[in-house]
Amino acid sequence: MSRPTCSRCQRPLGHCLCPLIPDLESRTRVLILQHPSEVGHALNTARLAALGLRNAELRVGEVFADLPQLLAQPDYRACLLFPGEEAVALTGYASKEKPLLLVVPDGTWRKARKLLHLNPSLMALPRVSLSAAAPSRYRLRKAPAEGALSTIEAITAALDVLEAPLGFDALLRPFDALIEGQIAAMGDEVFIRNHQR
Structure with missing residues (x-):
């Protein structure tokens, strides 16, 4: 029997994150392409x-x-937020007059690369990356490489660069609560044994 869930955040009702989810305006348009998995x-x-x-x-x-x-939205310049040799630092896009349509693939690194491969329009986009982001707060997963961030962390860091001096840290409030809730559910001993190495 499944527990009732919030229709908006999809969390169990007792752990609904909606009160923590902000309602932020941004000049940058964000298009998240999520792998079904x-x-x-x-x-x-x-x-x-x-x-x-x-x-x-x-x-x-x-x-x-x-x-x-x-x-092909005339009011935006599309670019792909994804690291790689051909990626340029996002800071170079911050001062341009036309706002960005920031396309962000979401999935494991392997699944995100698959999305790029299956959608040639993505491969044709200029590629941007974060030059210096804070370490990931995603303490439940081991990052595959230094500087790897969760999707919400990458979007927050990108918007902080593109829309400075505005800050988007409020976007991370439900993420932090979600991580803390997962750690509390597994207990300190399990968390330390499996994630503090």
Whole structure:
């Protein structure tokens, strides 16, 4: 028997995160492309990011047939937030007049790369990356590489760069509560044994 869940944040009603989710405005438009394997994940940070930003959209799938139309918005310059040799530091985009459409793939690194491979429109976008982000607060997962962030952390860091002096740390409130709740549920001993190495 499944527990009743909040229809908005998809958390069990006793652990609803909605009171912590902000309602933030941004000049930057954020398009999150989520791999289907992430939808049911207990720590679905992409959903939290989309809920906390007015100018954000979350799409779920592997192949996005309407992606060329989504990317061809005349009021925005589209770019892909994804590291790689051809990626340029996001700081170079902060002062441009036309706001960005920041496309963010969401999934494991392998699944995110698959999204890029299956959607050639993504591969054609200019690629940007975060030059210096704070260490991840995602204490329940071992980062695959130094500087790796969860989707909500990457979006927050990107918006902090693009929309300075405005800050978007409020976006991380439900994420922090979610992490703390997961740690409390597993107990300190289990958390220390499995995640503090």
